[in-house]
Amino acid sequence: MSNEPAVPLYLYQKRWFLDRSRFKIGMFARQTGKTFTTTLDIVDDCFEAWASGGRTRWVILSRGERQAKEAMEAGIKLHAKAYQLAYDMAIEEELEYDFVPDPERPDVKFKALEVALSGGSRITALPANPDTARGFSSNVFLDEFAFHRDSREIWKALFPVISAGWKLRITSTPNGKGNKFYELMTAKDPVWSRHEVDIHKAVADGLPRNIPELRAGISDNEAWDQEFELKWADEASAWLTFELITACEDEAAGDPSRYTGGPVYIGNDIARRNNLWVAWVLEQVGDVLWTREIVARRNIPFREQDAIMDELFHRYNTVRLAMDQGGMGEKPVEDAKGRHGPLRVDGVLLQGSTRLNVATIGKQAFEDRKIRIPMGDTALRADLHKVRKVIGETGGIRLVADDDSEGHADRFWACMLGVSAAQIAPEEFAYRSAAPSANSERNPLRSRHDDDQPALGHDRCRFRPGAF
Template identity: 25%
Template sequence: MSEGTGMAPILPRDPASLPEELPRGAEIPEDHDPLAAGVLMAHQLDWIEDESDLKTAEKGRRTGVTYAEALDDTLIAAKKKSEGGQNVFYIGDTKDKGREFIGYVAHFARIVAGELARIEDFMFEDEREDGSSKFISAYRIRFSSGCRVEALSSRPENIRGLQGVVVIDEAAFHKDVRAVLDAVNALLIWGGKIRVISTHNGVLNPFNELIREAKAGKTPFKVHFIPFKKAVENGLFRRVCLITGKTWSAEAEVEWEEKIRSSYGPRTSAMEQELDAIPSEAEGAALTRVQIEACMEGGIPIVRWSLPDAFKNYPEHVRKAECKAFCERELKPLLGALDPRRPHYLGQDFARKGDASDILVAATDAMLTRRTQFIVEMRNVPFDQQRDVLYYVGDGLPRFSGAALDATGNGAYLAEKAVQRWGERALEVKFTVEWYRVNSPPYIEAFADRTMVLPRHEDVLRDHQALAYVKGIIKVPDDMRYKGADGFERHGDTAIAGVLMWHASTLGPVEYGYTPAPRVGSEQPGDWLFPENQSAERSIW
């Protein structure tokens, strides 16, 4: 077992059976000395000299941070533990990155530490909390100090079991970077250090969230901002010339940088993200943060209802009672405060598990602006209770003029029940390329015209930032997932509900020529839904 890690690496194969030459990383001369005068750039020196327990590099492509980290890790592992030496675990986003990193360490071990380090190819045993194991291909270098550097080809599930210096490279491109970042904090308990290095991968990526939180002082990470331009100013092209044998000149440097930037063509957002460390709104983002925030107002309620898995197995009368209590406690006051003179519409993006199931209610004012009145967000709520909440909201809306509901997949049940209850005021929407092509652009235009008003909330902002051009249509990309304020995954939930609501509002209200019977016992919207206040045939309880 690794000391205190709970993770046991399998012993390597007989060294004699290893390939004669394992990967050495980037092509660098055999006599290349990283500590020679003028080799390390200023930002590389700053990175190495920063001994913070938590530090992160927000960088452009090929700015030499991984190189500097490999040198620092070599120096750390070469020390005896009594002198501050530690084991180092490098976790890249690809196997090739691990091969490159361990190649750097092998070179630096020979040149700087005077050790003829041999790269061992072995299988790392990732012992999970449930007792099972997964084997990860890895490379290792042992130092005479007793410490080692290991480069893993993929992220271990039990990352908390690692102890020492943990380096997460290209963190924004890991499959589950949030889980990685959540786990590594446990390493600090026993004196470990964490280095998070990455270019950006969109504003919604957890790496960008880490950077924002660190800059706001919410986390103790020390942030190093290293865009490509800074690296060039610090001598990056001079180092390229040194390695390739070219002659440096100021003119050649300008031409080289322009050539690299022009290779992105018209994809300026991609170029700015990869080189200038400016996170892209998204690939072909439909809305900017500025546009969305300009259409937000404070004080608009967001009501959340989250239930445990066991709730679906509760007796029916218990589930109904819980739902009734939720509606009366949370929704009744909101419905009672609505303007009875204004038409009201709703859109629902359905989800049963995983994502949120959102109902967005809006009213049109005299200027035809759709103003969100409130949002109901449900997680892990059974079908029947989602139906009852939907009925409660829709039946309680003054001048309820239209609803559009996600009828894709499991949402088809709820959408069908809505049509059965409300007739032609409700629309069953099956998302297709053609539906998005026709209905998404008007919603996006509403933000330019400022005829849409949303709650001022981080989750709503991110949901709308997720709207992007995908093969010519505006939608939330299928593979886009990010964490909300409650720590659960989101998939543009309120944005999709908003598009549905907008669609319903453009079809015009359905008016009926009748005089409603007076409510019994109360003038509050929603009261007449309960059995004690109405006939059993209309009761949802």
């Protein structure tokens, strides 16, 4: 049987496809077709099983439900047509398996997409976590493994499952050094067949990309180094490592339509010209802060900044707004207190110990996974990773960030301010009518109906002592 693929491939894709090693791992630059090529590998394996009168089983574990669906729609389904394999596809059907899709959100149902191909081979795609990894005995494809939450726990659950002769395929772009993908790619053992394709090698092998244009467009040296040149980021000085950041990413975050009416906390990093003006909206759901919206604008007048903030206060049950009061922030903070009340607006001077305290509170939320942020936003991820700690001669810690075309870690500080604002819960008060006085008839301010009024429940008035 020919090893030539049923669809045209670039040279680096052919090398990956024709490598029939049992354990195969590849580190590829962004948008170079790693998922497309690996799903072709999977369909070809099913085709070979069918041609020899057998059947096989594959499971694709992706970092989220959207990515699992893309692997099935733009990969498996497309290649099955190219091989002229008949298939039945259970799209949008919740398949029943003996695991909880996400232990942190047991009430959320994830959809497992499944294809049954000619000859009885089956392919299932679903979000990855240790329970889903443990739930199957099959060949496995770990898609974007460096970005999987709990990558080491997934690995411990998975490897015994595939030990009985099953194949394993792993692809990803780098995501720092704190995950299992880094360990597998940099190990010196001969067991794994390792492939590495940066943007330069991909273009040399035929991928039509304009490298100078891409680099100018991303406008972030660190993001370029990681996403396209496959350099392992130095995480030693990063305040938020990539592993911490991606572990808190969720497909449901960043969508205002998912707001449930709970208390909201907003962090606001203020800028007028060069950097970004950012409002980060967090809703408290249980003990987790869910990002509902991130508004980022550049070079907008103060009146427009005020209008955006007023609109956020109108749409959300905003308990507290924490604003960067340093520099040009004095007047916006003063104006916001006048419009929304001094008990709902905190002006924070991000200097000295206060700056470190705010960042520490925010970092703790990431470490404890008490925050959810939008998934797959490269610019956001780079901004959150931009802040680094520098140890001074006296042992003190300073937080620094490069100032580039994407700003000065403006999203980072808006996020940290929002998390800090949520640390002290609002106090709610109940009010009860006073007992009628002997001279109530002569009190012109007292309603004649007051004596008939029941005790009032708590209203929306809240008091919070200053958090900073």
